[in-house]
Amino acid sequence: MGKLRFKRQDLWSTLTSKDTIRFLWQRFVMMAGMDLRSIALFRFTMACCVIGDNIERMGDLFVLYTEEGLFPRSLIVSRYSSNYFFPIHIVNTSWTAQLIIFLIHTWIAFCMAIGFRTKLMTFLTWALTISLQSYVGVIGHGGDVYFRLMLFFCMFLPTAEFYSVDNWNFSQPKDSAGKDDDSVPLIDHEKIVDTNTSLDDSKKNDDAPIEIVGSMPDSSSSSPTSIASVSKKPLDPNRYRFISFATMCVLLQMSCMYIASFFHKSGEEWANGEATFYAISLDYFQTPFARWILPFRTTLKLLTIAVAKWELIGPLFWFSPVYTDYCRLLGAVGFMALHAGFVSCLRLGLFFWVTFFAQTCNFPPFVWDYTFDFCERKLMRGQRAVRVFYNTSSPLSQYLTLIMKTFFVLPSCATYAPLDKMPEEQSMTTVSTTPFASDDESSHKHKRLLGDDWFVSIDGNGVRRRNLAALNHLCSKSPLLFWLAWLCAKVPIGVTNVVSTIFQYCHSQSQASQQQTKRPSIYVRRRGPRRPAHRIYSIYTNVVCAFLFYLVLGYNLNIFHHQIPGWHFRYQQLAFLIRFDQGWNMFSPAPPKSHWWHAIHGELDDGTQVELFKDNAFHELATRVNYKVDFEKPVPFDTTYGNHRWFKFWENGYNAFGADSLRLETGRYVCRQFNSVNTGTKKLYRFTVFFVHEFMNLDGTVTPPAHQSLWNHLCYERTETKT
Template sequence: QSGYWFGKLDTRPLSLFRLFFACLLIKNAIYNIPLAGDFFSDFGYLPRLVLFDSLVRTSRFSIMDSISHTWMAVGFFMIWIVVALCLLLGYRTKLFSIINFVIVLSVHERNVYILNGADTVIRILSFWIMFVPLGNYYSIDALSKRFALYRKSSNIKDLRVNDKLHTTFVFPVRMIQLQISIIYLFSFFEKMKGESWKNGEALYYALQLKSLTLPTGDWVFEITPLWVMSALSYFTLAVEALFVFLVFFPIGQPFFKLVALGMGASFHISIALTMSIRDFSLVMLISYLIFCEPDWILEIDSKMRKSLQKLRLIIHSMNSPLWLLIAMTREADIIVDTNVTNHKQIDKFSAIYYQDGNRCQGLDAWVAVVSYFPMGNLLLYALRFDFFRLCIRSLFTVWVKYLVLPYPDSSSVILTNQQDLNTLSIDNFGRISRFIVLFGFMFGVVWYNLSYLVDTEDLDEVLPVNTSISDVVRIVGLWQRWQLFAPYPRTIDGWIVAPGKFEDGTTIDLRTGNSVNDEMKRWFWGPGMRWKKYEANLYRKQYKSIKFAWAAYYCRYYNVIESRSQGSRLATLELHYRFRRSHAPEEDLNEYETSVLWKHWCFSEYKY
């Protein structure tokens, strides 16, 4: 059906997606601040000198390449928070979606060794959403458009939320949906190269990875029969193999799409409840909002609103914050009494009334107002505090004063009725140009993923993508590979220990400050979770320059920053990977082993 790919679509799901995705971006930016010195400065574990020496490719872009100090990295993340807040509020949404993508790409290219699958999803979503309108609903942009119409017409009807749909060219939205589906499809293909998924033992091995499991996952591993784990392994394959077909099946919609989203949601919720894989389930569930039908959102919206009788407003001033309330609500919810809201009477009355004539004042008025919004009930507790109400009122008053609104004139022409919101900003040239550009990017994404589907475990031997396509995919941040516990879950689980010997004979684990032991540091939440990926990369890959930088960091920290005197300085250190091999069903737990990754001396006289 041509309309499915090249028609129009209500943008309400995109706006709802923006709200949740922006919150996730803010969380990521905040979590990066404590890591600014360790992972994003020249005084941490990956200085730019090491990065540029042999680790980076030419087809890349990162503003953070110019950042050397910790305070500069912190400032960069603070800017990211502001940008994400603007996205959350829907302020100049298109501009800040572009800026956000540049920031996300810059952060990821600065240190790819701490990234997991969730980061890749965030980056590629940040790219694709630049091509769709995110601010038509639930945004400052939408309010600004209504205020602009009102300033031209002076008719309050132009200020109200109306029932006309804000639609967009659907092809860019389908590309986002296809990108999400590609994650599942190519993860399935990658899994089919491993025997553990075919014989149903994959989940049994995955739940042995203590570095990736929650305490609930440990409990599930202990009590779950092997046949249940096998069934869940096959369910994972079913979700990944069927998702793309169910959401794009040409008949039986939206039923099949709802089945796919339900299967996927149960899959990701199960992961979130048992494994500490940072943000992956969360970002995938957020991406599902783009698949939602507008009718589903409207139905949920109506269910979340508290049922109250209609309100009637009498506004005393053109600087009243209640003008924002008018712009946020429909005429069916709140009536503006135009009999008193005119040039002569505008400064005489100010009140909120129920439809039965009873006046609504104080906290009751606030409760009545927020009850007309879907998430309004979440504010009820905060509204009990006078300071919170004062802040909102002051902010809204300043905003309305800035708008310089004209006196209302109910006899003026309604401009909203003269505009076809279904055809705004979309023309034939725009459709064709978007189709060509986005189809080209999607072609590159598919080709890039296909290039990895060869029977080899060595990434360096994988059949390369055409160089020009590869460069484009990488430089725009669409590089991706979906080895999600594929072709089989890791069979080795461990952590890095850094035993350091001081000149006075003291030996400690430099990472913890304690004696070396077999207690694995497990991160369940917070910024420290990025260490898990960093440690795994250092063990699996021969990044000698990174290992050298890590060891040199300890020498600098203990001998320069702490200014230890001769005789108590750090002399030598090693980086060990302390690990345990997974065991097959019915076999005993394996003992810990040690792999020496690096040996280092801080002074030449201690060379060995």
């Protein structure tokens, strides 16, 4: 009996030992945390989605967002405004003001993408995005909901730790001895060649066996990599992992979208496998690939079952306790493939881009390590890191160095140091006459101090390049800009001389400006890594995100009429206030079987009958007139309706019950646009908007189309002539 008691005590001590607790904590970090580099990529892709969405919306700036379009201020305030949020865009609804707001929004999103004042820019991007969505909410869709939620959580994630302007600096990682890389001799001074050798010339020495000296980057480095060839010590796979309630909120929100979507799909079509057939048969959403695959009914049934089951099972791979990183990657790639399959068959607009690139935050560390190691092997080919020297008196040189170091060059491919740390043997340099070609040493009659250069590089073979040639050589070691270096080698020498002159002029002007101003240079301000955020800020962020975790879970359960303990109606109101309101009932409980379109039959002042919708006539009212009046389906269907937001305008706005106020404003807009060009007897007198619909059968046939009148509009009253 005593022996049994001893075993129990030994088991308890093992379970409560420090090693066991450390192992469990590391496993939990792997399950609920994210890689800092993936978080930075997540920030960049979300900001790019904002920019792309703004560019698409600006194509309809006049029609959808100004006083003269379909949504004047009076209509928005009286019919489509929210009691929870005041849209900034409604302050001024003129075309000029809306254009300025859109451009500011795009610029702020760009600042968020490059990580400039990241927290502030992320907040402003989110605020302007939900303002835009609230301003004309009737043209919104599920992608907008998911989009604003991901932008909101970006504010609480450490998105600026890598690949950001906020974190760029001139410091070098420490080597294993704790010394700066600036003090490590990377070159043999006896082999240095004073030349402006081009990329083609340097290829002769690519196979030279040269040792790479460097170190593993710390969190201050903006371009981390595996650096397998730089350090012999094994790398810690958890060195860039980050966990907080913010990462758990993102994973929970993603899981809620897919799992809730699965439970909403309660229709018989999802059970018998016919849902995909009905979905890709819809005229507007259908792509050419969907029309090709439509006859393969067995394949469509398998796809239907696979989609439904993956939405339920897929999120579980993000939280797998075994093979965690591999399962996380499988889950991310699986959902990316799911949305790629969707977009190959359906036109989904912004929804695809947001849901596809949101999965980048789930890339585990080994993806980055393998990718960087592959790029390093292909770019460096066993050579030592390129030694780059920048001019501390030239802002142009300093900013170029920071941009290349932060965004484009792997840390194992280049090291950076000021020009004054260059060896004494190279304290003088010749004037560059050809940016990419080698100089003839016999023609060097003029020399000037090294400080006149703005960029110098020395490769692993001791070949020195100056200014534009040095920048071009550094680009050749970039996994993103190597093509640019190849292209520059094909450019005529006259063009490169002009470019070199422009760079030299910018260098001299920036140098003079830095000397005249008393403000510290970027080199002084960014010489070392930035100080980490205060611990109080981290505690505050986790407390807020813990409540948001509860809010997301409670709101999604409340949709299914299941409330968690402590849930209150005020939390529902708070969710509306910060635009956490969400619903994931896409194609639920079953895809629609009714196909519909519109026909607008008009009458000109002279009695001529016209059609104002088909053949893009609605989007070109001032120039296009159709004299063939019928109820046939528009061909091509998708371009007739325009982009995805235009389709939502007709589906959620114009077709909705009680939308007479919107139909009235639409009628006024049609009359204004048409009669602004057509005058006299060719003016539009009146028109009728018809809703035409047909029913899709399971065998692929459709019922005869039927139509009904939605709106009759009179553009003006005729004045009768007295006899």
